[in-house]
Amino acid sequence: MSTNENPSKKPGQVETTGHVWDSNLQEYNNPLPRWWLWGFYATVVFALVYWVLYPAWPVGGSFTKGLNTITFMQDGEEVTTHWNTRSLFAREMQSGKQAVRQREMLEQVGAMDYETLLADVEAMSFVNAYAKGAFGTWCAACHQTGGGGVIGQYPNLRDDHWLWGGTAEQIEETLVLGRIGYMPGYRESLDGQQLEQVASYVLSLNGFAMNDVDVAAGGEIFNGYLGGCYQCHGVDAAGLASLGAPNLSNNIWGLVDVPGAANDEERVARVARFVHQGVQRHMPAFADRLSPAEIRVLSAYVHSLGGGQ
Amino acid sequence: MKHESVETNAGLLIILTLAVISIGGLVEIVPLFYINDTIEEVEGVRPYTPLEQRGRDLYVREGCYTCHSQMVRPFRDEMLRYGHYSLAAESQFDHPFQWGSKRTGPDLARVGGKYSNEWQVQHLIQPKSLVPESIMPGYPWLAANRLDYSDIEQRMIALKRVGVPYSINQEEFEANVERFGEDVAVMLDINRAEENLIAQAQRENFDGDRAFISEMDAMVAYLQVLGTMVDFNEYSAGHFAEFR
Numbered sequence: 001m002s003t004n005e006n007p008s009k010k011p012g013q014v015e016t017t018g019h020v021w022d023s024n025l026q027e028y029n030n031p032l033p034r035w036w037l038w039g040f041y042a043t044v045v046f047a048l049v050y051w052v053l054y055p056a057w058p059v060g061g062s063f064t065k066g067l068n069t070i071t072f073m074q075d076g077e078e079v080t081t082h083w084n085t086r087s088l089f090a091r092e093m094q095s096g097k098q099a100v101r102q103r104e105m106l107e108q109v110g111a112m113d114y115e116t117l118l119a120d121v122e123a124m125s126f127v128n129a130y131a132k133g134a135f136g137t138w139c140a141a142c143h144q145t146g147g148g149g150v151i152g153q154y155p156n157l158r159d160d161h162w163l164w165g166g167t168a169e170q171i172e173e174t175l176v177l178g179r180i181g182y183m184p185g186y187r188e189s190l191d192g193q194q195l196e197q198v199a200s201y202v203l204s205l206n207g208f209a210m211n212d213v214d215v216a217a218g219g220e221i222f223n224g225y226l227g228g229c230y231q232c233h234g235v236d237a238a239g240l241a242s243l244g245a246p247n248l249s250n251n252i253w254g255l256v257d258v259p260g261a262a263n264d265e266e267r268v269a270r271v272a273r274f275v276h277q278g279v280q281r282h283m284p285a286f287a288d289r290l291s292p293a294e295i296r297v298l299s300a301y302v303h304s305l306g307g308g309q
Numbered sequence: 310m311k312h313e314s315v316e317t318n319a320g321l322l323i324i325l326t327l328a329v330i331s332i333g334g335l336v337e338i339v340p341l342f343y344i345n346d347t348i349e350e351v352e353g354v355r356p357y358t359p360l361e362q363r364g365r366d367l368y369v370r371e372g373c374y375t376c377h378s379q380m381v382r383p384f385r386d387e388m389l390r391y392g393h394y395s396l397a398a399e400s401q402f403d404h405p406f407q408w409g410s411k412r413t414g415p416d417l418a419r420v421g422g423k424y425s426n427e428w429q430v431q432h433l434i435q436p437k438s439l440v441p442e443s444i445m446p447g448y449p450w451l452a453a454n455r456l457d458y459s460d461i462e463q464r465m466i467a468l469k470r471v472g473v474p475y476s477i478n479q480e481e482f483e484a485n486v487e488r489f490g491e492d493v494a495v496m497l498d499i500n501r502a503e504e505n506l507i508a509q510a511q512r513e514n515f516d517g518d519r520a521f522i523s524e525m526d527a528m529v530a531y532l533q534v535l536g537t538m539v540d541f542n543e544y545s546a547g548h549f550a551e552f553r
Contacts, residue, residue, distance in 0.1 A: 019313050055553075058340030074547035084553035089383035089394065090546045099385055137390050141440055142428055150439070153431075282425040289392070289423070 054083055106130075109300075110293030114168035117300055124304065131301030134294060138286065147305050151257050153281075160307035161252040165241035167309050172299040178285030181244045183232070185278025190227065192272075198222055198229070199271035205237050206251040208264060255279060346552040349398045353538045355489050356402040356473045357531070358496040359461050359506040364531025366464070367524055368407070371448060376413035379406075379535070392419040393541045396549060402473050414445055419536030426515045429529045451524040452516060461502045475499050 016026045032040075051057065054066040065082035072079060072091040081087045093099050105126045109117060117123055136145065142154040149156035160166060163181060164174050186195065194217075200210040201218025221227035223235055230237075232245040239247035246254060253259060256274045261267045286295060302308075315322055341347050357365060368374070381387050383394040395418050400406045424432070428439065434452055436443040465475045476482040477499045485494035496505050510522045515529035 017312075019316065021317075058336075058344060061343060061345040063340065063344060072547060072550075074545050079547055081547075081550055084550060085383050086394075086550040086553050087547065089385070089388075090550060092385055093388070093546065096385065133389070138423070141424060141432070144441075153439075282427065284422065284425055 102130075106291070106293040106297070110291075110296050112296075114296075114300065114303070117296070118168065118303065118308075124300070127297050127300045127304075130294075130297050134290075134298055135301060138290070139298070142283075147302065149254070151253065151260075152255055155254050157302050158306045159252060160309065161247065161250060161254065162241065162307070162309070163239075163244045163246050163254070165309070166303070166307055168299050168303045170241065171302050171308075172295060174283065175290070175295050175299060176285065176287045179244055179283040181279070181281040181283075183245070183278045183280075186227070186275050187277075190221070190275070194221055194226070195272040195276055196268055198227055198275060199268045202237070202248050202271055203258070203264075203267055205249040206258075208267065210264070210268075347397055348401055349396050349549055349552040351396060351398045351539055352543070353540060354398050354401065355493050355538060356468075356475060356497055357534070358509055359458070359465065359502045360509045360527050360530045361534050362464065362468070362531075363456060363458060363461065363506065364527035364529070365403075367451070367528050368531060369405075371451075373417075374407050374409050375411060376445065377407075377415070377417045378409035378412050379416065379418040380408040381416055381418050381536075387416075391416050392536070393539075395536075396539065397552075399536070399539060402468075404468060404471050404473065417532070417535055421533045421535040421537035426513075426529055426533065427517065429532055430516050430525055433525065433528065448528075451528055454524045456510075456522045456524050456527050458503060458506050458522075461506060462499055465499045465502055469499070 015029045017029045019027055051064070052066065053068040055063055056066060057064045068083040069080050070083055070087040070091055072087055072094055074090075105123075109123055109127060112120070112123065117127070135143075135147070139147070143149050143157050144154070147157035149158075155163060162170070164170055164179055190198065197214045197218035198221045199218070200214035201222050204210040204215045204218075222229040222233075222237070232240055232243050233248050234240050234245075237248040239245050251258075256270050258267050258270060261270055286298075290298070315325060356362075379400070380395045381391045381393065388394065395408075399418075400408065430452065432439050432445075433447070434449045435447045436445040437447075465473075466477070469475045469477070474481070474485060474488070475497050476485050476494065482494060482498055485497050488494075489497070495501065496509075498505070507522065509530065510526040511519050513530065514526075515533070516523050516525040
């Protein structure tokens with residue numbers, strides 16, 4: 001303001017509060033806008049209504065519970081409590097429209113055997129929708145979005161190469177019990193040359209052309225006392241689902257990155273290094289975390305990813 | 310008091326402003342300390358073992374809470390994703406609690422047992438190697454750093470001061486045996502803290518290297534216990550509503 005006059009005295013202008021600082025610094029006394037004021041009164045009324053209906057004021061060791069109530073079922077009996085988010089949640093899970101629909105579908109799917117379920121188009125569309133979220137939450141961190149896995153770490157669930165078997169029942173068992181895949185390392189029992197020989201033998205089973213002498217010697221190790229590989233992988237190396245030992249003759253590799261190797265020498269070296277070190281992997285059990293129906297849904301989903309047997 | 314005298318006195322203005330704005334906080338917070346059933350009665354919740362507690366300290370040191378909350382809210386979608394909603398009882402021994410509301414990453418209140426130890430270790434070293442789309446930074450030094458547990462006893466004594474029932478004499482030890490059972494009570498004994506810490510790290514071998522007790526051992530021990538203490542199968546849907 002460039003004027004020295006007291007603005008409160010100027011006709012048609014707003015009043016000031018009358019406070020004066022530094023001889024001429026003053027404060028306008030603008031009234032609050034009407035709509036704002038009414039808004040304020042409305043929040044006061046709202047608070048009063050809220051105090052009556054909902055838990056509000058602490059009183060001694062307790063608090064005013066409010067008149068609003070919630071009714072839900074507990075152990076087959078109806079209970080009515082004052083309004084609170086936990087009861088609200090219990091009611092929502094029991095009688096909310098979506099929760100009920102979802103539970104019905106889960107019950108329906110949970111009661112079907114796998115043969116019927118996998119053939120039922122409508123049920124499978126529920127399975128796919130539900131499992132998409134559940135797989136993302138519980139499985140994708142290891143098996144990756146879509147189930148493609150990570151070579152050397154987490155198995156691919158989209159192909160028909162299985163450690164523990166690819167029928168829906170076997171997949172379910174994997175989820176319920178969890179799995180520990182274990183192959184001992186041959187750190188002492190096989191020397192460098194023997195490791196290369198047995199690696200050559202394994203690679204020869206997968207269509208790679210290897211040195212015949214090595215393959216013959218490796219075959220003896222694999223199927224003989226020295227290596228004893230056959231005890232887990234089988235004499236024909238076709239694998240043994242009861243031990244989680246994979247087929248070693250179908251040129252599908254879950255642990256050794258054979259496809260990523262540039263030449264035969266590197267392939268032999270990689271397989272040999274793996275056999276030398278051995279491996280132990282751990283798939284968690286889900287029986288405590290997921291309901292039987294959810295496990296059924298996920299098993300059917302994994303089965304339908306492409307490799308189910 | 311006249312309006313003008315408040316406005317022209319900065320010290321008084323500050324004091325009165327503080328008094329007014331603290332009313333809201335006091336009304337909301339103070340009753341929680343004396344309302345009888347703020348903390349639910351529930352089996353299984355115990356203070357952290359020395360190793361887990363060190364892991365928790367590291368969790369705070371690394372600022373994991375800037376991206377992760379630790380409280381599952383009572384909503385259907387939260388329950389579908391994370392499991393049962395969190396109870397006050399479950400964080401009764403947490404100082405400071407890690408509830409939070411910032412969720413750049415998922416809630417961790419029930420992450421215990423969800424993944425294997427190997428997964429946790431690798432994920433902490435390099436999250437993108439497991440979750441390609443992750444924006445979580447890596448913490449490779451946790452695996453390389455030797456865990457400093459020289460002051461574990463002092464840390465437990467400090468927590469004891471704020472109410473965590475770690476025991477330091479025979480009487481307190483026996484009270485813990487009564488309350489938590491023998492096995493747990495031994496882990497809560499301050500006199501045996503270091504011994505217990507080393508034993509747990511070697512027994513459970515979280516980081517895959519038994520001889521070397523790394524910060525990773527402590528961090529994974531902590532993550533793997535989160536949300537696993539209460540067996541919710543034992544309680545019906547409305548049980549916890551009684552405490553609200």
